[in-house]
Amino acid sequence: MGNIVEQIQGVPLNHYIIFCSIIFAIGVTGVLIRRNVIIIMMSIELMLNSVNLLLAAFSAYRGDPSGQVFVFFVMALAAAEVAVGLAIIIMVYRNTKSLDIESLSKLRW
Amino acid sequence: MGAIITLSVLGILVLYLGLFKAKNALLPVTLLGLAVALGFTLADWNKEAEPQFSGMVIFDHLALSFTVLSIVVTGLILLLSKEYFTSISKNVAEYYCLILFSLTGAVLVNSYHNFVMLFVGIEIMSVALYILVGIRRTDFASNEAALKYFLMGAFSTGFLLFGITLLYGATGTFDLEGLRAYVMTATEISPLFYGGILLLLCGLCFKVGVAPFHFWTPDVYDGAPILITSFMSTVVKVASFVGFLRLFGTVMVPLSDFWTPVLLTIIIITLFVGNISALMQSSFKRMMAYSSISHAGYMLFAIVALGIESASSILVYATAYSLASVIAFGALILVKRETGSEQFEAFNGLGKRKPLLAAALTVAMLSLAGIPLTAGFVGKFMMFSNVMGTYNVMLLVLAAVNAAIGIYYYLHVVVNMYFRESTADAEQTALPISVNYIVVLGIAALLTLAIGVYPDCLIGILL
Numbered sequence: 001m002g003n004i005v006e007q008i009q010g011v012p013l014n015h016y017i018i019f020c021s022i023i024f025a026i027g028v029t030g031v032l033i034r035r036n037v038i039i040i041m042m043s044i045e046l047m048l049n050s051v052n053l054l055l056a057a058f059s060a061y062r063g064d065p066s067g068q069v070f071v072f073f074v075m076a077l078a079a080a081e082v083a084v085g086l087a088i089i090i091m092v093y094r095n096t097k098s099l100d101i102e103s104l105s106k107l108r109w
Numbered sequence: 110m111g112a113i114i115t116l117s118v119l120g121i122l123v124l125y126l127g128l129f130k131a132k133n134a135l136l137p138v139t140l141l142g143l144a145v146a147l148g149f150t151l152a153d154w155n156k157e158a159e160p161q162f163s164g165m166v167i168f169d170h171l172a173l174s175f176t177v178l179s180i181v182v183t184g185l186i187l188l189l190s191k192e193y194f195t196s197i198s199k200n201v202a203e204y205y206c207l208i209l210f211s212l213t214g215a216v217l218v219n220s221y222h223n224f225v226m227l228f229v230g231i232e233i234m235s236v237a238l239y240i241l242v243g244i245r246r247t248d249f250a251s252n253e254a255a256l257k258y259f260l261m262g263a264f265s266t267g268f269l270l271f272g273i274t275l276l277y278g279a280t281g282t283f284d285l286e287g288l289r290a291y292v293m294t295a296t297e298i299s300p301l302f303y304g305g306i307l308l309l310l311c312g313l314c315f316k317v318g319v320a321p322f323h324f325w326t327p328d329v330y331d332g333a334p335i336l337i338t339s340f341m342s343t344v345v346k347v348a349s350f351v352g353f354l355r356l357f358g359t360v361m362v363p364l365s366d367f368w369t370p371v372l373l374t375i376i377i378i379t380l381f382v383g384n385i386s387a388l389m390q391s392s393f394k395r396m397m398a399y400s401s402i403s404h405a406g407y408m409l410f411a412i413v414a415l416g417i418e419s420a421s422s423i424l425v426y427a428t429a430y431s432l433a434s435v436i437a438f439g440a441l442i443l444v445k446r447e448t449g450s451e452q453f454e455a456f457n458g459l460g461k462r463k464p465l466l467a468a469a470l471t472v473a474m475l476s477l478a479g480i481p482l483t484a485g486f487v488g489k490f491m492m493f494s495n496v497m498g499t500y501n502v503m504l505l506v507l508a509a510v511n512a513a514i515g516i517y518y519y520l521h522v523v524v525n526m527y528f529r530e531s532t533a534d535a536e537q538t539a540l541p542i543s544v545n546y547i548v549v550l551g552i553a554a555l556l557t558l559a560i561g562v563y564p565d566c567l568i569g570i571l572l
Contacts, residue, residue: 017278017301024271031264040260047267051274058278067277073225074270077232081266084239085259091243092252101260104253 008060016057023050037089037099041082048078110161110168111149112176113216115142120209127202136191139205143184150176160222164284171420172220174570175351178424179215179344182431183208186340188549189439193336197245204244208340211237215348224273224283227352231269231316234345235262241340242333254332261315261325269312275305288360298364306361306368313356316349319375319405320382327386330398335445338394339438342401343431350408354423357412365415372413373504379406380511387518393441394451396518397434400477403515404430407508410492414499421571422491428567429476429484429560432553436473439550440466447540448532456522458531462539465547467526469554476557478519479512484560491568 023046030043052071059067089099096103119142126134150173158169166172187208194201214234221227239262243255277283279302280291292298311322318326330338361368383403390396408426411419441451443466448455460467476485489512496504560567 024267027267028264031260037256037260041263044260044263044267047264048270051267051270054271054274055277058274058281062281064281066283070225070228070273070277070283073229077229077236080236081232081239081259081263084236085263088239088243088252088255088259091246092256095247095249095252104256 005060005063008057013057013061016054020050020054020057023047023053035101037092037101040101041085041089045078045082048074110166111152112146112180113166113213113220115146115149116209116213116216119143119146120206120213123202123206123209127200127206132201135202135205136187139187139209140184142209143180143187147177147180150180160286164286165223165226166217166220167222168220170571171351171355174424175219175347175427176216178428178431179212179219179348182343182435183212183340185435185549185553186336186343188545189339189435189442190336191545192543193334193442197334204241207237207241211241211340212344215344218348218352221352221355222285224276224285227356228266228270228273231349231352232266234348235266235316238262238337238341238345241337242329244337245334250332251334252332254329257325257332258329261329265312265315265322267312268308268315272305272307272309272312275301275308279305285356285359292360292363303364303367306364307371309356310368310371313349313353314375317346317353317405317408318402319409320379320402321375323379323382323402326402327395327398330401331392331395335394335438335442338398339434342397342438343434346401346405347427347431350405350423350427354412354419358415358419362415369413372409373501376406376409376413376504377507379403379409380507384511384514384518388514390518391453392451393437393453393456393522396453397437397441400515400518401434403511404477406511407489407492410496410504410508413504414495414501416495416498418491418495421568422488422495424571425484425491425560425564425567426488429488429557432557433473433476433485436469436550436553436557437477439546439553440470440473443540443542443546453521453525454529454532456525457529458526460527462531463542466542466550469550470526471523472554472557474519474522476561478516480516482558482561484557484564487561487564487568 027043027047027050030046031040034040034043052074055067055071059065093099123135123139126138153168154173158167160167190204194204211234214230214237217226217230218234221230239255239259242258243251245251276288279299280288282288315322330342333341380403383399383406387396387399387403390399408423411423444455444459445451472483476483479485479489493505493508
């Protein structure tokens with residue numbers, strides 16, 4: 001454990017923050033500009049995983065385990081969310097035969 | 110604490126009842142369980158409020174009063190469910206169980222004392238709702254609403270988590286007490302902390318559905334089954350507000366110079382977007398969705414002008430709004446059953462066909478519009494006087510203009526009910542109203558009037 005913490009600390013904290021912010025921004029952009037529902041879901045996972053990485057980095061730097069415990073909460077709940085989300089996507093696909101978010105525009109005004 | 114355990118066990122129990130085909134026992138068991146949870150909550154009232162489970166949850170008066178509110182409102186909504194769920198699906202037990210799980214999440218959000226519980230609570234609340242929104246599997250609108258809600262919910266969770274992470278990076282703790290100590294004592298607040306506040310604000314604004322993060326609200330509220338919409342717009346929305354209030358009330362007060370301008374902008378946009386869009390709707394359900402956006406704007410007043418009265422004004426406002434919404438959606442179910450439509454025209458002539466129903470709906474609409482002698486007026490009055498205390502005259506004027514716009518579209522329904530003739534086929538298909546509906550709508554209408562006349566009973570609770 002000590003070894004891993006030292007390895008994590010080998011990289012300056014700012015680099016982690018910038019790196020994770022970039023991944024997070026890629027995820028946000030993906031959600032906003034992609035049209036395929038599966039890709040949007042992948043982008044959301046990217047956002048959550050950048051959070052996980054940042055939490056682990058902060059946790060290692062502070063020598064405080066609660067950040068790493070939080071990562072497990074995030075993972076578990078993200079898995080639950082994805083399970084429900086995929087079910088919803090399958091349900092939509094059965095009715096529309098399409099995964100394009102543009103095909104879902106029945107509800108307007 | 111007893112309430113959380115009771116509700117989670119009750120959800121699983123209800124699932125088993127569904128498995129063994131005990132359909133008639135579902136509603137009584139659920140209501141009994143809710144009563145037990147209510148009892149546990151009330152029993153905690155006089156105890157010293159201390160963070161429990163290593164500072165994870167705290168059952169102070171704020172948490173307890175809103176827990177009581179959400180349990181009571183859920184009970185009222187479930188009473189309306191009797192014929193409703195069986196008419197749209199064969200698997201009735203799932204409804205009850207998912208609503209109970211969602212309620213558990215709402216109670217957790219009401220009582221969190223650590224960001225872990227805020228996150229877990231919001232997720233429990235929303236994941237159950239994703240399924241509930243899309244529960245009419247073959248209905249296209251329901252599908253679309255579920256997918257939109259899921260994508261937007263997960264997206265906003267990402268913002269919320271990134272905000273929490275940045276706050277953790279700045280302070281090294283998830284605990285509200287620890288964060289408060291950091292804000293009070295730190296000589297220089299880290300820039301990470303400011304970034305965290307902004308992202309957290311985005312995430313929470315998504316959850317409560319205020320502009321410019323509101324675009325999912327109308328579609329989701331419109332596409333979901335009516336009862337689920339009423340649950341979402343009352344229990345879930347109010348719980349998110351309590352989460353908002355607890356965070357900003359305990360931690361962020363010293364930094365109010367930083368976030369007040371942001372929140373003020375959000376409020377002004379929300380009020381105008383909500384009210385003006387509601388004005389242009391032709392569907393009652395969609396009008397209620399936009400009106401819920403504008404009510405979220407009014408409720409944010411209490412957060413922008415944080416003080417000792419904030420909690421009690423949100424309580425009064427949330428109670429008034431929840432009761433009125435329950436009546437409105439209950440009436441909509443009955444009207445839709447008769448006319449098959451959710452448009453304003455469906456309400457034509459209701460005053461002659463169903464005088465009592467029309468009277469209850471009138472009380473609800475007046476309360477939502479904020480006419481004196483109803484609970485809605487007391488709520489709006491407290492919110493406005495909060496802001497008045499901080500001398501924000503500009504905001505007050507804008508809010509008054511918006512309240513005036515609101516009166517127009519709420520009274521539209523009342524005018525349709527009393528001054529328009531109903532269509533011929535609506536009179537032919539007139540159905541009797543079941544006892545459950547009479548009880549629920551009666552209780553809610555009477556409570557609305559009672560709070561409007563004697564507001565002190567509710568205001569004094571949290572002072």
